[in-house]
Amino acid sequence: MGRTPKDTITIADVARAAEVSRATVSRVMNGRLSVAPDIAERVRAAIDRLNYRPSDLARSLSLGRTNMVALVVPDLGNPLFQQVLRGITNASGTAGYRVLVAETAEDPSAEAAIALEARRRCDALIMVAPRLPEESLLELLPEVQPVVLVNRQGPPGVSSVVVDYGRAVRIVVDHLVGLGHRRLAFLSGPPASASNLARLRALEVAEREIPGLQLVRLDCGWSIEDGYASVERVLESDVTAVVAFNDLVAFGLLARLNEVGVAVPADLSVTGMDDIGLSRFAVPSLTTVWVPQKWLGELAWQRLHAAISGAEASADGVPELRLAVRASTGPVPAERRAATGRVGWQRQGDLFELGSDSGLLARYEFGRRMPGVHAPRPYLHPVRTLGGQPLTEASPVDHRHQYGVSLAVAGVNGTSHWGGRTFVEGHGPTLLRNHGQQRSRGVTVDDSLIDDIVWYDEQGRPQLVERRRLHGELAEGGWRLDWESVLTARYGPVRIDSPATTGRPKAGYGGIFWRLPSAESTTVLSAAEDAYGSMSPWLAFVQRRGDAVTTLLLVQPDEIRPWFVRSTGYVGAGPALAWSEPLDLQPNQELSLTLTAYLLDRSLDASEAARLADSGRR
Known part of the structure; x- marks a missing residue:
């Protein structure tokens, strides 16, 4: 008799070959110890001889589990959610689980139905930043247990992994205030986002606690396109700095500001949130708050797996948030500050400025934002004449490591x-x-x-x-x-x-080296x-730029x-x-x-x- 193809072999075939019941074959395959050793050996020999491979679906049905978890996210295009997904996928994979991913496309009205359908197909559910109203979320959660929420605080009995976005936005505001900014715009995120509401509450507290702080709240969104479309309203708001809902919004804002000729940070400082992978490669590189994206996914899986297996849940907390200070933030433009009325040094946030009644003459930076390959060091830039003509250059294209006077x-x-x-x-x-x-x-x-x-x-x-x-x-x-x-x-x-x-x-x-900007003409004089x-x-150096002529005399x-x-x-x-x-x-x-x-x-x-x-x- 010819050999039966392996895809037609069933558990009944194995039972007949081993001369046992189908239930005995099932117990052997599931590792049960209630089968006598000699019978178990006979069953395993039959499995090998017939090259039997059980159906994953059938096995799932017999065991009452799928070894799959569902993940529901608002927007798969957001790199933050992608990194959370990566953390969940990597961590669950080591436990033999796979992940079914569903996207709600930022539609709160569809979120409950999508979550229910995903949960029916899997053993458990993770909801990342759910947009459902609080009442609707409380109705849904009992139907989808076991469940873990990410970036949304759940009721008692439901595990949550939450970043303190109120703290994150306050870190950004304090940084900008330290640079002298007092009138800021906040580009608000999705109205149903719990983390956006946390930001708004923290901004209200900041306004009460920081003298002279003015916050302009502008409805925006969560995408690059939303940030791009917000520029005209930002400029009309007459602010000196912008706090974007996330890094994607900041990217769109930076792109449009570049198109309309607004210099960042010389004219306007911009900050983001999340520190996604592309933030350091933005032009200019983006000041933002680091959020432990992949780690959020790993912790969410640990807590979900504990709920599935009945083990003790992890008590780990979310790591400390950190400000990543880069090139998109700087001091308030000189023309937006009151003149000092004399030649003298004043502290402006985390740097010092030399001013006169004509405005900014020199700014002293500490080099903390310089890349390590540039040999970080304190330096002067810009250094200007009384007429406002700049006589220093910092990190130019030809020699990135040259910074003003250092x-x-x-x-x-x-x-x-x-x-x-x-x-x-x-x-x-x-x-x-x-x-x-x-x-x-x-x-x-x-x-x-x-x-x-x-x-x-x-x-x-x-x-x-x-x-x-x-x-x-x-x-x-x-x-x-x-x-x-x-x-x-x-x-x-x-x-x-x-x-x-x-x-x-x-x-x-x-030695003491002075890097000047280029000019239409430069004449060098010497003894x-x-x-x-x-x-x-x-x-x-006698330089001409249009109608302006300047001299820098070094002695x-x-x-x-x-x-x-x-x-x-x-x-x-x-x-x-x-x-x-x-x-x-x-x-x-x-x-x-x-x-x-x-x-x-x-x-x-x-x-x-x-x-x-x-x-x-x-």
Whole structure:
């Protein structure tokens, strides 16, 4: 007799071959211990001989379970829900379960019917951010047990995994208030969203607690398209910052702002929520609150599995929310703040500004948002003339690691405090994992700004301490900025190098470096015939932008060092610490660095520049 194809073999065939009942075969296959060992062995032999494979459906019916769970989400296009799904799928898969996914398309009226149908096909249900009204949800839950809710608090007896979105939105508001913003727009999410209601309640509390805070609430939605369509209403609201319901709304907002010529964050700061994977790649990168998306799914599964199996439910809480500060937020635009009425430093949130009755002159940032590969360090940007012309550039396309005015050194005991690639003899510029950090340990302000800084290598070990003094005053129809840094080798000997000292000719850069913006024309003036590498006590850039002419005069008031200078390709200059030879500091030895700058809304010739430089030298 020919062999029967395996897809026609039934449990009855196995029972006949083993000379037992169908119930005995079922007990053996389900691992029951009530079958005698010799009979169980006979059944297993028959199964192998006939190549029997039970029907999953039949087995599910006999066991009364499907080993499937249903997941109902409002919108599968939202990366937040995708990550929650991934967490549930990965965690349930290890327990032998599969996931049936259903989407409600943000339609609360269809949600109950979809949840009921999904639950009938599966052993249990997870509802992510259900949009049902509270009364309807309470009616539904007893019919779909066991069930777990994600981002919606359930009644007693129903497990919930909830992010505190009220806390999340307050984190964002506090960040913006710290930057000086007082008039904010909130782009509200779906009206039926419980997390949106939590945001609105938290915003009401913030208005009561924060003096001068004004919040404009604008109906929006949850998608990129909703954010894109909101721009005109945002601009009409006359706000300085926007809190978007989620990152997708923020993406749409950023895209439309770019199209209409609104600079972010120079004109308007924008924040999101959830920190989905694309947030750091937005243009500009998006400041948002990190939410543990995949972890939410994993915890939801743990609690659901406990309900299915009768085990003890996990007591784990949701991890602490974190603010991811990126490039889409900054201080309030200078024209939106009251003038200081004098030249002086003032704290504005988490940075400091030098202002006068003409407005912002300079902003001092701590570099906390700089990528590690840029060698994070405090810097000045923007630095402007009294007429408002910018004379610094930060992270330009040609050299992303150059930031306004900073103390940037290519090599400190092998650590880069310059950023970007390091010159390696025989290989050329090479991206190494050798980028250090300069961290401010405290700022005091009187007539000057004084910053105490520690320099760390790429392993987090301290290398130098620095006391930095920045002072501004009106001078010569413009204004004058004095920079003085005293470095101390408190932690042992220090060798300062440049690419020139490690094999690259004429690349002795490193020190107080001033990166200027490009212009229609740039003229370099110096006391030497060739400014590059010269020991001229001063250097000037005369630039023309349309009808505006500016001069930046840089003076070395004390020890004169060779000038590293560029005027083609990009514009920048600074006195070099290791022009052709390394500079060595012995333990506890001090190194003093000084630079004086005059910022003028007019052109200087060489003789006037020399006269002004002499008045600035000590």
